Amino acid sequence: MVNGANAVIKRSRLSQIFASAFMVAAFSSAWATDIVGRVVDVSDTQVFSGATVSFRSGSVSGPYAATDAAGFFKVTGLSKGAYVLDIQLPDGRSFASRVLVSGLSKTQFVEIDYSRSVSPDGDDDY
Amino acid sequence: MMIDRRFGCRAVVVLLVALTAAVSSAGQDDDSPFTGDGKTRNAADPIYFSQKLADFPMNAEPESGLRLMPPTRSDLFAGQRFDLRIETQIPAKAAPKLVSLKINGKEVAAQFTQKIQKQGKGAESGTPKSELLFGETARNMSFDAPGHYQVEAVVNVDGVPRSVSNVYDVAAAPNPRAPGAANKLVFFLGDGVGVPMRTAARLISKPIVEGRAEPLALEQMTAQGMSRTTSFDSIITDSAPGMASIISGVKQSNNAIQVSIDNTPEDALDNPRIETIFEYMKRVHGWKIGVVTDAFLVDATPASAQAHNRARRNYLNIAQQMIGYYDDASELKKTGNVALAELSQPLDVLMGGGAVHWMKQNNPLLQGFYQYPEGAGRKDVDLLANVAPALGYSVAHNVDELRNAPNNKKLIGVFTGEFRKTSTGLGPDNIPGVLDRLVARNKATIRGKNSGDPEIGMNVAPPYGTACGATIASCFSKVPMKQDMIDKAISVLEGLAKQQNPRGDGGWMLLVEQSQSDKMGHILEYDRAIYEVIELDRSVQNTVARFSDDKRALTVATSDHAQPQTIIGVAMTGSLIEAAGTCFQTTNGNYPVTLGSAADPDRPCALQDAIGTFNDATFPTYADLNRDGFPDDPDPAIKLIIEDGGRPTYSTTFLTNYQPLKPNSSRNTSDGKKIDQAALPDRVRQPEGLFMTGNMPTQNVKGGANKTGGVVDIAPHAGDDVLVSAEGAGAQNFAGFYDNTSIVVRLARALGGKALADSSAAGSLKGW
Numbered sequence: 001m002v003n004g005a006n007a008v009i010k011r012s013r014l015s016q017i018f019a020s021a022f023m024v025a026a027f028s029s030a031w032a033t034d035i036v037g038r039v040v041d042v043s044d045t046q047v048f049s050g051a052t053v054s055f056r057s058g059s060v061s062g063p064y065a066a067t068d069a070a071g072f073f074k075v076t077g078l079s080k081g082a083y084v085l086d087i088q089l090p091d092g093r094s095f096a097s098r099v100l101v102s103g104l105s106k107t108q109f110v111e112i113d114y115s116r117s118v119s120p121d122g123d124d125d126y
Numbered sequence: 127m128m129i130d131r132r133f134g135c136r137a138v139v140v141l142l143v144a145l146t147a148a149v150s151s152a153g154q155d156d157d158s159p160f161t162g163d164g165k166t167r168n169a170a171d172p173i174y175f176s177q178k179l180a181d182f183p184m185n186a187e188p189e190s191g192l193r194l195m196p197p198t199r200s201d202l203f204a205g206q207r208f209d210l211r212i213e214t215q216i217p218a219k220a221a222p223k224l225v226s227l228k229i230n231g232k233e234v235a236a237q238f239t240q241k242i243q244k245q246g247k248g249a250e251s252g253t254p255k256s257e258l259l260f261g262e263t264a265r266n267m268s269f270d271a272p273g274h275y276q277v278e279a280v281v282n283v284d285g286v287p288r289s290v291s292n293v294y295d296v297a298a299a300p301n302p303r304a305p306g307a308a309n310k311l312v313f314f315l316g317d318g319v320g321v322p323m324r325t326a327a328r329l330i331s332k333p334i335v336e337g338r339a340e341p342l343a344l345e346q347m348t349a350q351g352m353s354r355t356t357s358f359d360s361i362i363t364d365s366a367p368g369m370a371s372i373i374s375g376v377k378q379s380n381n382a383i384q385v386s387i388d389n390t391p392e393d394a395l396d397n398p399r400i401e402t403i404f405e406y407m408k409r410v411h412g413w414k415i416g417v418v419t420d421a422f423l424v425d426a427t428p429a430s431a432q433a434h435n436r437a438r439r440n441y442l443n444i445a446q447q448m449i450g451y452y453d454d455a456s457e458l459k460k461t462g463n464v465a466l467a468e469l470s471q472p473l474d475v476l477m478g479g480g481a482v483h484w485m486k487q488n489n490p491l492l493q494g495f496y497q498y499p500e501g502a503g504r505k506d507v508d509l510l511a512n513v514a515p516a517l518g519y520s521v522a523h524n525v526d527e528l529r530n531a532p533n534n535k536k537l538i539g540v541f542t543g544e545f546r547k548t549s550t551g552l553g554p555d556n557i558p559g560v561l562d563r564l565v566a567r568n569k570a571t572i573r574g575k576n577s578g579d580p581e582i583g584m585n586v587a588p589p590y591g592t593a594c595g596a597t598i599a600s601c602f603s604k605v606p607m608k609q610d611m612i613d614k615a616i617s618v619l620e621g622l623a624k625q626q627n628p629r630g631d632g633g634w635m636l637l638v639e640q641s642q643s644d645k646m647g648h649i650l651e652y653d654r655a656i657y658e659v660i661e662l663d664r665s666v667q668n669t670v671a672r673f674s675d676d677k678r679a680l681t682v683a684t685s686d687h688a689q690p691q692t693i694i695g696v697a698m699t700g701s702l703i704e705a706a707g708t709c710f711q712t713t714n715g716n717y718p719v720t721l722g723s724a725a726d727p728d729r730p731c732a733l734q735d736a737i738g739t740f741n742d743a744t745f746p747t748y749a750d751l752n753r754d755g756f757p758d759d760p761d762p763a764i765k766l767i768i769e770d771g772g773r774p775t776y777s778t779t780f781l782t783n784y785q786p787l788k789p790n791s792s793r794n795t796s797d798g799k800k801i802d803q804a805a806l807p808d809r810v811r812q813p814e815g816l817f818m819t820g821n822m823p824t825q826n827v828k829g830g831a832n833k834t835g836g837v838v839d840i841a842p843h844a845g846d847d848v849l850v851s852a853e854g855a856g857a858q859n860f861a862g863f864y865d866n867t868s869i870v871v872r873l874a875r876a877l878g879g880k881a882l883a884d885s886s887a888a889g890s891l892k893g894w
Contacts, residue, residue, distance in 0.1 A: 036191075038215075041391070042387070042391050042394070045393060045437070046392060070255060070259075107188055107191075107216060108188070115381075
């Protein structure tokens with residue numbers, strides 16, 4: 001039991017080390033990707049024009065963009081990696097989302113759904 | 127070897143070995159969908175199958191987001207209707223144009239365009255508002271023969287031809303006249319019932335001698351399989367795609383019912399649809415179809431049988447689809463929904479709760495009988511009082527009316543919900559849980575208390591009138607048990623089938639949902655959840671017995687997803703009562719941790735110490751002296767203890783609440799909105815209990831950990847695989863390990879569809 005437990009701990013640490021290396025490699029990739037996104041609310045069936053979408057990686061600010069009449073925005077030249085998106089809706093509501101940039105295609109599409117950022121209204125929506 | 131070749135990176139191998147090992151050892155018997163070359167993918171493969179980083183894998187052309195629906199590798203059968211949609215996701219500089227659409231190499235773009243013109247632009251064709259997006263949906267198409275199909279679309283986007291292709295291995299259509307084919311199906315869906323909950327149901331409802339328990343009826347079914355429940359867009363499905371995928375073969379997105387998600391988020395009804403096997407059997411073979419649930423009728427599972435909507439919360443619209451009522455002066459318009467009305471087949475039998483979605487605001491029954499507060503109800507039409515009777519349905523409001531309803535007429539039964547003002551756990555849309563219905567009938571007690579006890583809260587008049595009974599107990603005792611509903615549903619379906627086909631070979635299929643195994647699990651009312659699973663098992667037992675001499679009957683039981691409950695041991699109820707309040711003291715909502723006493727400072731919290739695990743677990747002592755199949759009391763001398771792997775913060779003594787209660791707290795904002803507080807326990811629910819710190823999100827995390835973000839004030843769904851059990855004609859088709867979408871193909875086989883000898887290209891696309 002003791003040996004088994006140690007083995008698990010060792011594997012876990014090894015995984016962490018490799019995970020860190022993997023993430024560093026991901027962030028340092030030379031690939032640049034354009035993100036086209038759309039800010040929507042699928043439950044209320046609407047798209048948001050005039051929303052602001054700001055990208056950041058940890059505490060490092062990245063590009064930001066506003067959505068057009070059909071709810072679309074575009075930011076360019078993102079490196080492969082994981083980003084947090086802070087979204088400010090025109091009516092004052094704000095929420096956060098995330099996107100993982102693959103770096104394997106020039107353009108990547110993301111749909112950002114406000115209804116996924118809030119708890120369901122009732123107790124019955126699960 | 128396979129892992130090394132795919133990843134080519136030792137680090138990734140180490141990271142992902144557990145996942146891949148699980149996948150490769152699972153004994154899967156269908157083709158892996160992850161065989162693409164990666165060139166045509168946008169947000170591409172899941173992270174563990176390549177070095178790509180993406181959290182939304184999709185088969186799409188990367189630069190334009192060009193994609194085809196139904197999703198590639200959907201499990202379709204010949205003749206099954208689907209909407210074929212071609213769309214781009216990324217706006218172009220000028221309107222994109224369709225260049226080519228090939229089915230197995232045969233060009234059909236002209237026919238496709240003609241079809242779109244015939245349907246007309248707008249909702250009927252799913253036309254995007256922006257002409258810079260391409261989006262066209264040909265409705266109600268089908269592949270006319272089994273075999274392999276490749277569909278390839280080319281769209282010219284800003285002068286560049288962009289292409290995408292989907293493949294489908296189409297199974298043979300059901301053929302209920304084939305020898306040995308099932309001609310009646312009862313499909314049980316135990317919502318949220320993972321393996322541990324089946325085990326728990328056995329441990330508390332079956333005798334155990336020398337370690338051997340009598341098996342559940344579910345365990346005695348001929349074939350057992352395992353189903354993977356991942357939805358189109360999440361490893362944790364909700365009940366909408368969880369059920370919808372099972373009976374249509376298309377992986378769907380969370381919150382979606384029998385549709386794929388298109389690029390017109392402004393319209394929840396125009397999404398590309400998929401025909402369910404319920405709709406198909408009614409449309410093609412004239413079968414009668416029904417659903418029975420203890421949730422509200424328009425909830426995701428029952429709605430999945432034949433409704434189509436992007437948002438499961440569009441309840442008013444879904445209610446109309448269930449009985450096939452389209453009217454421009456109502457929530458579900460006739461205009462724009464011609465193709466939907468052609469596809470969606472009205473239910474012949476439907477039973478459940480949620481009168482509020484069916485009755486108009488001013489209907490006095492909504493208050494006096496169903497106990498909704500003033501103002502609740504529809505604003506457009508009264509489906510229950512006016513529309514359904516006009517469409518030929520008889521209407522039942524309680525168990526007596528249900529029993530007396532004719533068997534040769536379509537039937538809708540809507541029953542009262544859990545409306546006790548003192549119960550916060552379930553709400554008036556869902557019919558009371560099994561344990562509470564048994565208590566109302568004086569067939570069970572909770573720690574010895576019966577329906578007359580004030581703490582049970584049933585021996586009082588209903589809040590808004592006495593039309594359902596003088597007391598809450600009498601109202602609840604008029605709500606049918608599941609077996610009442612199933613018996614009547616089968617009688618009506620058989621009656622209608624016989625009426626249509628006097629020779630007696632008319633078929634029917636019934637979906638039976640055990641809903642509150644999920645709903646009671648969400649609020650951590652584990653004892654109540656187990657009673658639900660016992661009711662599911664008894665329903666299965668009775669159904670299998672009813673058709674034991676019928677070689678053409680099939681019974682299937684599965685789940686849409688699991689919940690993260692698990693069995694940890696037993697406890698003496700007396701010890702739990704004694705220990706309650708000795709562990710932690712509440713002071714203004716704060717819970718300082720104190721261990722034991724001055725005399726014994728290292729002794730753990732007495733409630734923790736009350737749990738018997740390993741060799742102290744021994745056996746629980748549930749009794750069924752009234753022989754109704756359910757334990758007479760959920761808190762016997764020694765009771766089973768279940769705990770959750772995912773939960774909001776709550777407090778528990780492990781005892782059964784006298785009424786179902788929400789686990790967490792809530793508060794009202796300055797603008798009057800109620801906000802759930804997943805980080806705080808409900809102060810009236812077992813405040814003397816063990817403080818269980820939540821591990822679910824509590825707010826929209828600005829740190830960006832999460833997409834869902836919002837408060838999760840319940841135990842969540844789990845990503846675990848679930849069991850599939852089958853008995854009767856074609857049951858052998860359900861053995862194996864497969865995606866939930868594969869179940870529809872297995873049903874088609876049990877209903878007489880031939881297994882495919884090969885996957886050669888055989889047929890063509892029909893429906894132009």
